[in-house]
Amino acid sequence: MPSEILKGLSVTFRSMFRKRNTIQYPEEKRPTSPRFHGRHLLNRYPDGLERCIGCELCAYACPADAIYVQGADNTPEARWSVGERYAAIYQINYNRCIFCGLCIEACPTRALTMTNEYELSAPTRQELVYDKPDLLAPVPADAKPPPHVDAEDGPPTIARYGPQASVSQESTEPVWALLADLPADEGRPK
Amino acid sequence: MSGTLWDVVIMLVKVVAVFAFLMVSVLLTIWLERRIVAFMQTRVGPNRVGPFGVLQTLADGIKLFFKEDVRPSNADRILYGLAPIIMMVPAFLSISVLPFGTAFGSERAQLTDLNVGLLFVLAMGSLQVYGIVLAGWASGSNYPLLGAVRSSAQMISYEIAQGLSLVGVFMTAGTLSAAGIVAAQQGDPLAGFIPRWYVIFQFPLFLVFLLSGIAETNRAPFDLPEAESELVGGYHTEYSGVKFALFFLAEYLNVITVSAVAATAFLGGPDGPAPDFLPWLWPILWFVAKVYLFVFLFIWLRATLPRLRFDRLMGFGWKVLIPVAFGWVAVTAVVLVVDFRISRQTQLIAIGVVVALLLLSLLLPSSEKEAGDRTAPGGSSP
Numbered sequence: 090m091p092s093e094i095l096k097g098l099s100v101t102f103r104s105m106f107r108k109r110n111t112i113q114y115p116e117e118k119r120p121t122s123p124r125f126h127g128r129h130l131l132n133r134y135p136d137g138l139e140r141c142i143g144c145e146l147c148a149y150a151c152p153a154d155a156i157y158v159q160g161a162d163n164t165p166e167a168r169w170s171v172g173e174r175y176a177a178i179y180q181i182n183y184n185r186c187i188f189c190g191l192c193i194e195a196c197p198t199r200a201l202t203m204t205n206e207y208e209l210s211a212p213t214r215q216e217l218v219y220d221k222p223d224l225l226a227p228v229p230a231d232a233k234p235p236p237h238v239d240a241e242d243g244p245p246t247i248a249r250y251g252p253q254a255s256v257s258q259e260s261t262e263p264v265w266a267l268l269a270d271l272p273a274d275e276g277r278p279k
Numbered sequence: 280m281s282g283t284l285w286d287v288v289i290m291l292v293k294v295v296a297v298f299a300f301l302m303v304s305v306l307l308t309i310w311l312e313r314r315i316v317a318f319m320q321t322r323v324g325p326n327r328v329g330p331f332g333v334l335q336t337l338a339d340g341i342k343l344f345f346k347e348d349v350r351p352s353n354a355d356r357i358l359y360g361l362a363p364i365i366m367m368v369p370a371f372l373s374i375s376v377l378p379f380g381t382a383f384g385s386e387r388a389q390l391t392d393l394n395v396g397l398l399f400v401l402a403m404g405s406l407q408v409y410g411i412v413l414a415g416w417a418s419g420s421n422y423p424l425l426g427a428v429r430s431s432a433q434m435i436s437y438e439i440a441q442g443l444s445l446v447g448v449f450m451t452a453g454t455l456s457a458a459g460i461v462a463a464q465q466g467d468p469l470a471g472f473i474p475r476w477y478v479i480f481q482f483p484l485f486l487v488f489l490l491s492g493i494a495e496t497n498r499a500p501f502d503l504p505e506a507e508s509e510l511v512g513g514y515h516t517e518y519s520g521v522k523f524a525l526f527f528l529a530e531y532l533n534v535i536t537v538s539a540v541a542a543t544a545f546l547g548g549p550d551g552p553a554p555d556f557l558p559w560l561w562p563i564l565w566f567v568a569k570v571y572l573f574v575f576l577f578i579w580l581r582a583t584l585p586r587l588r589f590d591r592l593m594g595f596g597w598k599v600l601i602p603v604a605f606g607w608v609a610v611t612a613v614v615l616v617v618d619f620r621i622s623r624q625t626q627l628i629a630i631g632v633v634v635a636l637l638l639l640s641l642l643l644p645s646s647e648k649e650a651g652d653r654t655a656p657g658g659s660s661p
Contacts, residue, residue, distance in 0.1 A: 094583075104319055104320070107321050109323050
């Protein structure tokens with residue numbers, strides 16, 4: 090028995106001189122993986138229109154009831170998204186969000202993706218309810234910020250926005266035939 | 280004592296100096312414990328508050344002082360507040376009789392040299408049991424009472440072993456006073472360089488003293504009475520704020536006291552080579568170094584060993600340490616009284632070598648008999 094005690098003592102003594110595996114946050118940070126579940130991002134098309142069509146599938150999918158969406162109609166004079174509707178109010182409550190990613194899986198237009206940002210602490214609960222301006226991706230450099238006017242930019246057609254964009258008024262294709270899979274990295278911020 | 284004003288002033292200066300040394304030592308010991316245990320677990324420990332995290336204990340103390348002072352409704356009114364004080368004051372008093380150094384100008388670097396010095400230290404250790412028992416009972420709830428009862432049983436058992444281990448030292452030195460014991464360990468080094476410390480002549484008692492000292496202070500692996508996973512917090516469960524800080528302080532003061540007594544009685548206290556430059560400084564440094572050597576040993580044992588079950592703990596104290604201490608005291612008595620032809624030191628060293636060889640034989644791998652000792656159902660070998 091005493092020999093085992095001495096062996097144990099030597100193990101702890103020798104481990105005093107081993108390299109410590111503590112990461113000194115915040116000076117050093119552990120890098121996150123590429124598909125890390127972080128803060129959400131509402132993406133846009135390259136011409137500036139939002140991808141979010143206000144369908145509320147993300148709010149329906151959320152197990153923690155963290156997303157609140159209220160949709161409104163696009164008019165030909167003021168168009169925010171490529172479909173018939175857009176998200177007028179879009180809030181994610183990070184007090185409730187569990188970062189599971191089910192909302193990302195539910196989004197049909199790949200409007201909602203997750204970034205790698207995890208440092209979201211705030212001193213009050215109110216500051217953790219992110220509104221649409223906090224979540225929207227920035228307008229691309231050479232694009233016009235919405236609202237767009239249909240007469241100037243043309244109505245959104247499949248030719249311009251791809252099969253996942255909502256149909257314009259003239260198309261006769263059934264909607265389900267247009268909901269094909271997009272390539273997985275389209276719309277993801279670089 | 281002539282009792283002039285100058286003597287009083289010097290006494291006050293010594294009191295303040297010893298008190299300051301103890302407080303700084305406790306701070307340092309707690310920081311050392313957290314850092315060394317962390318290093319032994321390949322992590323870093325506190326390193327943010329102050330350089331290398333040294334002021335972390337201070338920050339914790341300040342936090343404790345600002346905490347709400349809760350008193351359970353079942354708690355005894357007076358004893359609940361008195362218990363931490365009863366535990367803490369003897370811890371401070373114990374160090375007052377130990378020599379920190381040798382000559383310091385015209386004074387000794389020692390607060391007071393009682394001629395019953397180390398007996399006083401043992402008595403102070405016994406008084407602390409009152410603090411623990413009162414804390415556990417006056418809290419008015421289950422776990423503290425259990426923890427206090429276990430702790431007091433453990434402490435009074437190991438006090439016997441501790442006292443016996445020091446009896447051998449007293450017999451060899453011929454005095455109870457700490458300064459006298461330090462002086463008895465001076466002399467020409469053996470074989471030119473080995474100092475005449477009692478760790479060599481009374482080696483088994485040194486081991487007994489260390490082990491019983493660890494048990495006295497409720498440190499791992501003898502810390503069942505206050506282990507969080509067993510009894511929430513033992514006797515200090517219902518305490519918070521300043522009172523808890525006093526318990527904490529008292530526990531680490533005890534660690535320092537036991538280390539200091541071990542350094543004084545077995546390692547010669549301030550004894551050590553001293554160059555001529557600043558002759559008063561080196562003995563103090565030697566004393567502090569020896570104390571911290573034992574503190575490191577305490578921390579090392581805490582980081583390494585699992586807890587002893589309470590019945591094994593008590594069995595170890597009564598059935599192993601006390602007979603060993605008794606036996607060695609008897610041997611010392613024979614050596615001191617009977618006049619053999621060979622010198623006393625040689626006799627003690629010879630018997631010490633025999634005992635050391637016996638101990639070394641325990642270092643051999645455990646036999647089949649130990650395997651059957653484990654209470655496994657079925658009794659098959661592991």
